[in-house]
Amino acid sequence: MRLTDPVKIAYRNLVANKFRSFLTILGIIIGVGSVILIMAIGGSAQELILDQVKGVGSNLVGVLPGASDEEGPPAQAMGIIITTFTYDDFLALMERKNVPQVESGVAYVQSTQTVTYQNTDSSVGIMGVTHGLLDVQDIELAEGRFFSEEDDIGLSRIAVIGSKVKEDIFGSEDAVNRKIKIKKETFIVVGVLKEKGGAGFGMDSSDDSIFIPLKTAQKIILGINHISFARFKIENVDEIDSAKEDIARTMREEHDIDNSKDDDFSVRDTVSALDTLKNVTDVLKYFLLTVGSISLLVGGVGIMNIMLISVNQRIREVGLRKAVGAKNLTILVQFLIESATITLIGGMVGITGGIFLAYLISAVVTNFFGYNWEFIVSGQSVIIATLVSIFIGLVFGLYPARKASRISPMEALRYE
């Protein structure tokens, strides 16, 4: 018995019942295809999200108001506003004698406001920032100037706008020295930022934001005294841990806290933030994968069903094969190879279809939504999908194949 014979038999049976074969294989195609698609989309989305964080820089330490444990989300993410973190705290953290590792830093307040230019309103994210923003976030100016140290404490009504905001509001016109209204207050645009890319997720999309001096934002726009968060650039990546300790110690001194359990702030670095995000996106990915696997399972049950029908239709054939010398095991193997061939074909088509769809989605997302969406199909996922489809053929083909192998040749030949 050659190995190719059962494959040939399987092929003949597939061709003989084209429509039925198609329906059978369809289940596997959809299952394998969706697994491949999910793995690809999951991988791309994860890469996109992680890129956003990496884009901020890996040698940054952030300070947020409110306590949180290392793994959980900061209080702000829950929509709780905490007012204990102030500009004075920020200045204390910037002092060399307190935290020597800090190269530069920036304090933020953030809100979304109505911006008016020539009677046209739009809703734009407004960031009140200190002068250190460009250095900390690696942003460059396209034209004009950014804020000076004096602007941090003065109440000057000046604004620096992101590249996308400039395009949306001014189009091809010059923006510098024009007047815009933010929450009905008049501001003069003094600078435009270069495009930074990596839009999305509401965080650090400097392209989409308007920046105004911190104090101006606090007093004139928001009427508050606290800051939303602060970021510090650490000179040496190896010093991030010691910097975090120094920052925490300084904050405790500022807030008269004796015990770290009573902290009213959180110190995070981007490396651990990356880890947290990766964990979250991994969970998401595997959840989706589970959903995809269920459809594969359903496809497998379909295979079993059809193989059982096929065994019943071919009782005479099995009887004859046995009469001319086929052993039970030979029949078992023949039917197993048949079902594995069916699922393998389905798997191949599913993989091709899944990859094609993933490519289509990446093209659409990149071209129409402007995300930096990478087309990722790992060789690993293709190999796994191929093996899984063969495995499904073997598992769900086993019962029908056993049934076929146990047919008595005499009864099979009598069967009409």
Place this chain on the structure above:
Amino acid sequence: MSSLIQVQNLTKVYENEGVLTPAVKAVTFFIEKGEFVSIMGPSGSGKSTMMQMLGFLDRPSAGKYFLEDQDVGDFSDDELAEIRNKKIGFVFQTFNLLPRTTVFENVELPLLYDYKMSKDNFKKVMEALRSVGMEHRKDYFSNQLSGGERQRVAIARALVNSPSVIFADEPTGNLDSKSGTQVMKILQNLNDAGKTIVLVTHETFTAEHGKRIIRMKDGEIVSDEPIANRRFATEGELLK
């Protein structure tokens, strides 16, 4: 003890929902090498059950069976499959060719289950096809053939492994008289060339093409005698 087939008190009892139905009752006989034996009887006489036991398609309930002096009573399923493959050839009333499969592949089938891979499969298949006059049809699909042609292909399949004995179960039952005559002629030629043939039929006419006739009734042998006026299949002879 040099008979090809030797059965002693061979018995088959079917059990169906607790009811025991004896199909073959303690039958004893010999078949020598080179014989052409017709097992004859009306339906229900146990002749088909007998053939199935002789051909290792079914196991006897009791009794002894020696094939070439070998007691096959305690052989496993796999060992029986191997005997069917190497020593037995079957010809069925309904041909039992694989559909959507060429004549060549149908005849080759027993060779595929011979686990000693042999390189001269092609030669063997062509030889078998030649002996039934079907070599010109080797690439036809089995469903493109007439009934008579199908049965000839089935005979070629039974021959291809050079078995010790060929069992033919009503081989002419589904054929017109001309095709039936051809099939009987082929069987007689094979017998003349030295093959042992066991024919099962309910027709006296067909049975008389053999050399010896075993008549069965109600699971027992009622007579076992040589055929005095043997019929020879020739063109123009009317079967039935």
